[in-house]
Amino acid sequence: MQNFELLRNVTIGQYIPIDSPIHRLDPRTKILAATFLIVGISFNSAVIANVIFLLAVLAIALISRVPLKYVMRGFILGLPILILIFVMQLFFQGWVEPSGRVYFEWGFIRVTRYSIQLMVISLIRVVAFIFLTSLITMTSTTTELTHGMERLLEPFRRIGLPSHELALVMMIALRFVPTLAEEMERIMKAQASRGADLGTRRMWRPDKAAKNILPLIVPLFMNAFRRAEDLVLAMEARCYVSGEGRTKYVELHNSVVDYAVIAATFAFMLLMMFYPWPSLHSVLAGYGFDWL
Amino acid sequence: MQPIIRLENVHHTYKPESNHPVKALNGIDLTVYPGEYLVILGHNGSGKSTLAKHLNALLLPTEGDVWVKEWNSKYAENFRSIRSTVGMVFQTPDNQIVSTIVEEDVAFGPENLGVPRDEIVRRVDWSLEQVDMTSFRHRAPHLLSGGQKQRVCIAGMLAMQPDVLVLDEATAMLDPLGRKEVLEVAQRLNKQEGVTIIAITHFMGEAVHADRLIVMDEGRIAMEGTPHEIFAQVEQLEALQLGVPQITQVAQALHRRMPAFPPDILTVDEFVDAFAEHVGPAQAPPSLPNGNDATADAPRGETAAVIELRDVGYNYMHDTPLEVKAIEDVNMAIYPGEVVGVIGHTGSGKSTIIQHFNALLRPHEGVVTVFGQDTSASTTDVREVRRRVGLVFQQPEAQLFERYVGDDIAFGPRNLKLSKEEVRERVRRAMERVGLGFEEYKDRMTFGLSGGQMRRVALAGVLALEPEVLVLDEPTSGLDPQGRRQLMSQILDLHGQGTTLTIISHNMEELAEMCDRLYVIADGTTYMHGSVDEVFAHRNDLRKMGLDAPGVTAVLDALAEAGLIDREQTAVYTVAAAIELLGGLVDAKL
Numbered sequence: 042m043q044n045f046e047l048l049r050n051v052t053i054g055q056y057i058p059i060d061s062p063i064h065r066l067d068p069r070t071k072i073l074a075a076t077f078l079i080v081g082i083s084f085n086s087a088v089i090a091n092v093i094f095l096l097a098v099l100a101i102a103l104i105s106r107v108p109l110k111y112v113m114r115g116f117i118l119g120l121p122i123l124i125l126i127f128v129m130q131l132f133f134q135g136w137v138e139p140s141g142r143v144y145f146e147w148g149f150i151r152v153t154r155y156s157i158q159l160m161v162i163s164l165i166r167v168v169a170f171i172f173l174t175s176l177i178t179m180t181s182t183t184t185e186l187t188h189g190m191e192r193l194l195e196p197f198r199r200i201g202l203p204s205h206e207l208a209l210v211m212m213i214a215l216r217f218v219p220t221l222a223e224e225m226e227r228i229m230k231a232q233a234s235r236g237a238d239l240g241t242r243r244m245w246r247p248d249k250a251a252k253n254i255l256p257l258i259v260p261l262f263m264n265a266f267r268r269a270e271d272l273v274l275a276m277e278a279r280c281y282v283s284g285e286g287r288t289k290y291v292e293l294h295n296s297v298v299d300y301a302v303i304a305a306t307f308a309f310m311l312l313m314m315f316y317p318w319p320s321l322h323s324v325l326a327g328y329g330f331d332w333l
Numbered sequence: 334m335q336p337i338i339r340l341e342n343v344h345h346t347y348k349p350e351s352n353h354p355v356k357a358l359n360g361i362d363l364t365v366y367p368g369e370y371l372v373i374l375g376h377n378g379s380g381k382s383t384l385a386k387h388l389n390a391l392l393l394p395t396e397g398d399v400w401v402k403e404w405n406s407k408y409a410e411n412f413r414s415i416r417s418t419v420g421m422v423f424q425t426p427d428n429q430i431v432s433t434i435v436e437e438d439v440a441f442g443p444e445n446l447g448v449p450r451d452e453i454v455r456r457v458d459w460s461l462e463q464v465d466m467t468s469f470r471h472r473a474p475h476l477l478s479g480g481q482k483q484r485v486c487i488a489g490m491l492a493m494q495p496d497v498l499v500l501d502e503a504t505a506m507l508d509p510l511g512r513k514e515v516l517e518v519a520q521r522l523n524k525q526e527g528v529t530i531i532a533i534t535h536f537m538g539e540a541v542h543a544d545r546l547i548v549m550d551e552g553r554i555a556m557e558g559t560p561h562e563i564f565a566q567v568e569q570l571e572a573l574q575l576g577v578p579q580i581t582q583v584a585q586a587l588h589r590r591m592p593a594f595p596p597d598i599l600t601v602d603e604f605v606d607a608f609a610e611h612v613g614p615a616q617a618p619p620s621l622p623n624g625n626d627a628t629a630d631a632p633r634g635e636t637a638a639v640i641e642l643r644d645v646g647y648n649y650m651h652d653t654p655l656e657v658k659a660i661e662d663v664n665m666a667i668y669p670g671e672v673v674g675v676i677g678h679t680g681s682g683k684s685t686i687i688q689h690f691n692a693l694l695r696p697h698e699g700v701v702t703v704f705g706q707d708t709s710a711s712t713t714d715v716r717e718v719r720r721r722v723g724l725v726f727q728q729p730e731a732q733l734f735e736r737y738v739g740d741d742i743a744f745g746p747r748n749l750k751l752s753k754e755e756v757r758e759r760v761r762r763a764m765e766r767v768g769l770g771f772e773e774y775k776d777r778m779t780f781g782l783s784g785g786q787m788r789r790v791a792l793a794g795v796l797a798l799e800p801e802v803l804v805l806d807e808p809t810s811g812l813d814p815q816g817r818r819q820l821m822s823q824i825l826d827l828h829g830q831g832t833t834l835t836i837i838s839h840n841m842e843e844l845a846e847m848c849d850r851l852y853v854i855a856d857g858t859t860y861m862h863g864s865v866d867e868v869f870a871h872r873n874d875l876r877k878m879g880l881d882a883p884g885v886t887a888v889l890d891a892l893a894e895a896g897l898i899d900r901e902q903t904a905v906y907t908v909a910a911a912i913e914l915l916g917g918l919v920d921a922k923l
Contacts, residue, residue, distance in 0.1 A: 182433075213431060278421045280416050
């Protein structure tokens with residue numbers, strides 16, 4: 042059975058409307074802090090440092106009071122690719138970088154201490170990366186993010202980056218997602234009422250599939266263009282000028298907390314990049330465990 | 334007084350360089366004074382929207398001059414001053430909103446003007462207050478109703494503190510409630526804030542409150558005057574493809590019988606006063622007109638219903654945490670040969686209900702039977718159901734996709750895998766049934782047609798399936814009075830040819846004229862049903878729900894209220910029946 046409601050489930054960056062210290066942060070702080078954390082960890086390949094980093098990210102997730110199950114949903118999306126990467130690293134990295142103890146070797150497969158380390162680190166980094174990005178979208182509205190991006194990119198205006206225009210384009214795109222989804226639903230229903238067989242016909246024949254999609258795509262585009270023309274008129278009627286000479290209604294508020302968060306994450310980045318983190322096996326060997 | 338807008342011999346030609354230049358304005362002279370409420374009427378294509386876009390320099394005259402205060406629109410450096418003096422609200426509210434948050438959208442104009450932030454805050458507060466949308470300031474626009482969105486657009490203009498507000502068919506896409514909201518805002522701004530209003534419309538009822546009316550035709554000003562002056566000239570208006578308000582139609586019919594009765598009546602109060610003065614209380618009750626006889630009630634029992642909904646419920650986002658109830662406990666039956674009307678607010682669930690009629694939606698609760706088949710049963714051939722029950726959506730022209738008219742109409746028959754000759758034959762029949770000549774239109778470009786013609790092509794596209802039941806969702810919305818009349822009479826012809834009809838409409842007069850039975854939908858359920866008489870007898874309940882009885886009924890109610898006619902005589906729902914009743918009273922008096 043056809044489900045015409047599919048498109049209504051389109052939600053970009055599912056914002057979770059609860060209150061938490063993370064929700065209250067300035068969107069700029071969140072973007073900056075996440076960037077510092079990610080850059081910091083990207084330059085560090087010590088297992089201990091990566092584990093500390095993962096714990097820190099989990100702590101942030103807990104503070105944000107977003108259900109962890111929800112966050113994990115983003116992880117499942119990337120799972121097939123991740124598994125592929127891990128398997129490749131585990132089996133073949135040992136050949137690329139023949140250092141450290143060899144645990145297992147069979148044919149073209151070679152598992153070494155180094156390849157295991159690398160796998161663990163990549164796993165942590167991917168999980169942390171997904172956590173951080175989804176935390177940003179779950180704790181800030183799309184509007185906040187748009188404004189945050191705009192202000193952060195503003196210094197780059199001088200070198201010709203159209204920060205305001207980019208933000209406006211993003212805003213308008215987000216504004217029209219639900220409108221166009223509704224429209225698509227209506228078109229699908231109307232064509233089905235005229236006997237169109239949507240989605241069931243031989244989709245492996247690209248020519249037929251393309252022919253089936255025309256009755257949906259053509260009206261959708263025609264209507265989108267009409268909307269765009271209307272929008273241009275409406276914006277002109279409201280004296281739209283790009284960039285210079287505009288004032289801003291939305292104010293972003295930096296509090297002491299914001300500065301503290303930025304400072305802390307910046308320090309974290311430096312720590313990750315420049316502190317000589319010991320390797321896990323040498324630490325364990327110091328305690329008499331030398332089986333690694 | 335200094336005029337605020339002045340047009341001198343304005344001409345406008347679209348595509349002047351091309352082989353087919355289109356002359357839209359043809360020498361317009363117009364002066365608008367501060368504080369005026371000006372209404373511009375005209376059929377589709379008369380040039381009224383082109384004129385509107387000249388008032389704030391969105392279009393520039395190809396000949397002649399437009400002055401706003403002291404600024405001539407031909408100089409680009411004046412655009413800003415002109416556009417912040419003359420605000421404009423367009424037809425489709427969705428296409429004017431830039432932001433994902435209401436208050437930020439309202440701030441967009443002043444931001445563009447470089448207004449300091451403190452002042453923007455003050456203006457946003459004030460503008461939202463003016464349109465009564467303050468409590469929605471943090472909402473996302475797509476969650477608002479049409480009328481609310483249009484009020485946000487007005488607030489967005491007010492935030493630029495314009496002296497003039499142009500409403501370019503701003504009510505055309507709204508339901509009656511939304512239209513009323515927008516008009517009230519416009520009238521309040523005009524009276525209390527002294528904002529000059531220029532409203533472009535083809536609803537005659539909206540013209541009644543204007544200080545001055547202008548009627549456009551072929552790019553010229555064809556008529557100009559007060560509403561009383563203009564609406565007294567019925568023949569001329571009809572020649573310009575317009576009509577007069579219903580109340581004026583009745584007054585004019587009485588004027589023909591009794592020359593002393595004023596023909597230029599525009600409001601209920603005026604009508605009651607005139608009736609009291611010239612006719613007085615009814616002497617003897619004349620025989621009741623039989624506008625809608627009660628025998629139409631239902632052919633129930635002997636005939637089986639073609640479509641039957643029993644205790645039907647449907648939820649959106651079914652099986653997700655965001656599940657919302659759309660309809661519940663809906664009971665309806667459509668019998669062969671009937672014309673059934675469906676009334677209800679936007680959002681009351683009526684669109685969801687009719688999508689069950691052809692199995693686009695299948696109920697989560699209850700049973701839908703179409704031609705004796707349960708639409709939820711796996712054995713039911715859904716495509717067969719959709720062939721027998723044709724569904725025409727709102728503004729169906731938005732779903733056309735083929736380059737040529739004939740191909741678009743053939744989409745349905747081709748899906749039925751009919752032979753080439755049969756497809757051709759069906760396209761021909763369908764086109765003729767909507768009044769489009771087959772040879773003349775089949776090879777025309779679909780997207781080059783006028784709005785009214787495109788609507789007919791879309792209707793033909795459904796008729797080509799030769800359905801036994803035709804379901805129409807607001808078939809005449811957005812059309813001008815003449816387009817409305819034509820389409821309605823074609824739809825009635827279909828009924829004459831044996832098609833069962835179900836019509837959703839906000840136009841109570843149309844429904845009262847056409848329908849055998851009415852269903853009233855409220856809060857996702859069937860609130861009331863019965864013959865036209867039975868349903869409109871509960872018009873006080875309908876009014877409480879924000880729905881309305883036909884306009885003429887309000888006149889009769891007011892007459893009864895004033896003791897001029899009997900209560901029992903108010904059961905009149907069409908202009909023709911009202912003229913018959915009141916004409917009889919006038920005749921008795923003479």
